[in-house]
Amino acid sequence: MSVAWDDDPVVAAWPGLPRIEGAETADVCVVGLGGSGLAAVAELVDRGLSVVGLDAGRVGAGAAGRNGGFLLAGPSAFLHTAVLRWGVSAVELYRATLAELDRLADMLGNDVIRRTGSIRLAGLPGEPVTDTDTADRDADLADCMRLAAVLRENGFAAEDYQSELGRGIFLPDDAAMNPARRALGMASLLTARATLYEYSPAVRIEPGLVHTDAGSVSAPVILVAIDGKLELALPELRGRVRTARLQMLGTRPVAPRRLPCPVYCRWGYDYAQQDAHGRLFVGGGRDRFADSEWTTATEPTQPVQDYIEEVARRMAGTDVTVSTRWGASVAYTDDGRPLCAEVAPGVVAFGAYNGTGNLVGPLAARSAVGLAVDGAPIPDYFCN
Ligand SMILES: Cc1cc2nc3c(=O)[nH]c(=O)nc-3n(C[C@H](O)[C@H](O)[C@H](O)COP(=O)(O)OP(=O)(O)OC[C@H]3O[C@@H](n4cnc5c(N)ncnc54)[C@H](O)[C@@H]3O)c2cc1C
Incomplete structure (x- = not known):
């Protein structure tokens, strides 16, 4: 692979x-x-x-x-959701992961650990396709704002974000890497x-x-x-x-370069980063293919890859040429x-x-x- x-x-x-x-x-x-x-x-x-x-x-x-190479502070759940589930320890986790990021950057240098920040977008880039997409994007945006409020309440940075990609929030403390x-x-x-x-x-x-x-x-x-x-x-x-497969793809360089930093959208399920050569590294669809992806296999599959390719097009704002496809295993707890x-x-x-x-x-x-x-x-x- x-x-x-x-x-x-x-x-x-x-x-x-x-x-x-x-x-x-x-x-x-x-x-x-x-x-x-x-x-x-x-x-x-x-x-x-x-x-x-x-x-x-x-x-x-x-x-x-x-x-995906995203170095995001906090747990897998967005902080405001995690606080509801686990209380103040979710905030402690957020703070501790920021310290881990500093440690990693000290160890490997800022050319490997790029302090770019990250963007959480509401919905995918581009116009919503259906009324359901529109409603989901509105709910996603409201959730971005709730997240930003809880981050700020706890002393973490979060800025409103708007560009040709869409609307959401920018988290300046996050980072990216290969x-x-x-x-x-x-x-x-x-x-x-x-x-x-x-x-x-x-x-x-x-x-x-x-x-x-x-x-x-x-x-x-x-x-x-x-x-x-x-x-x-x-x-x-x-x-x-419990083990699940997550899948990604890499594209040939896309010009002009469009993603300033790691971008995750549609409630964080779809994500991409773009390297200095313009190549996109894209993954997602975990929510859409939950059943088939409870597996210890790692080979990429057509339905998931087709979906991720569409995410790649939306991120690029144009057609993309896929150069590599892969999957790997992660595990979940209840x-x-x-x-x-x-x-x-x-x-x-x-x-x-x-x-x-x-x-x-x-x-x-x-x-x-x-x-x-x-x-x-x-x-x-x-x-x-
Ligand atoms: C497609 C995809 C995208 C993701 N995107 C992100 C992201 O952007 N940001 C993020 O934070 N996380 C992301 N994750 C999750 C993240 O990659 C993992 O949580 C993290 O890398 C786990 O690292 P690890 O070292 O704990 O475990 P692993 O990467 O699972 O490493 C375990 C190692 O143990 C070895 N091993 C297994 N069994 C044995 C054995 N019996 N004996 C000896 N060695 C063994 C394996 O070969 C492997 O090298 C993503 C995961 C996937 C699959």
């Missing part, structure tokens, strides 16, 4: 990491080296602990390297400080021991950092987390709070970010390290 983010020269030149062979020991074994697992590795080596990290494939070749570049950038910084392996899937995880086909890692602490398909690695989590929990003695799992884990994932990693190493309580914004 070809993924447009992998065209980045730094990503394309990734030299790769060895596979594990034989028995290793460490203070901590981290299973899964996406953005969240790598954040855990960074936190652990900063504390002077020895770490062995394992990934089933290439670093960041799961959702962490295949997503997610594959982010994952491999983090891994490059960590390879000298931790022992990291690729193409080394954990086939069995038990307290104190992780088995792979060709080796094993003995460690008193095991952190399992997997979003989609977490329940395959840890069957005890079946019923608590109440929308991500999971961060000890699942067996010394084994802490974190994942199920309900569709937005680029900043919440590293935050969960820090909480998991706090729980496993210090015995610190898990914040209320995670379920445990």
